[in-house]
Amino acid sequence: MEYKTPADSRTIVTDLVLPSETNPIGNMFGGELLARMDRAASIAARRHSRRIVMTVSVNHVAFNKMIPLGSVVTVEAQISRAFNSSMEVYIDVWLEDRESGKKTKANEAIYTFVAVDEMGGPVAVPGLRPETELEKSRFDSALRRKQLSLVLAGKMAAQEATELKALFESAP
């Protein structure tokens, strides 16, 4: 089986926040950020699989910080785990300070993509070998996020979500 690393799929997209992308108090619309994250994540999934990819689930989004008009926003996406045909993509969003250039984390999200053939049917993707400690930790926790997403979507019975159950059973 072929394996790739998260670095192979890493996708970094930097762009400004324009007036048409803001709400009445001058901060970026959540939907605009969701679209930017979806685009960067789909490129990452395509780089990993070299296939047509489709968003199958948005598993987690945290809007932790407001993003003002004129901000320079960097969306960084990379595969955190590959299963059979599905890939979890972790997305980190950074804001760049105008004067110092220092980047601070603004938001993060986790999307799931499926690789498909020309008929839209799921196809197998390469495996993933995480390298850094952060990549390993995201890789290790991805299976329980997949199980949670499948349970919430009604595609898996709660009793079958063994990895998810283990998390609650190990809680102090």
Ligand SMILES: CC(C)(COP(=O)(O)OP(=O)(O)OC[C@H]1O[C@@H](n2cnc3c(N)ncnc32)[C@H](O)[C@@H]1OP(=O)(O)O)[C@@H](O)C(=O)NCCC(=O)NCCS
């Ligand atoms: C993506 C799609 C082809 C998958 O078809 P499907 O019949 O669900 O196929 P499967 O049940 O075999 O699932 C395929 C993979 O997706 C995973 N999956 C399906 N639903 C999921 C969910 N809600 N959360 C996480 N993973 C999910 C499955 O676990 C499976 O993963 P694996 O092969 O790595 O084990 C189908 O759901 C589809 O066409 N969805 C629409 C996608 C789309 O249009 N996206 C853009 C929205 S505008």
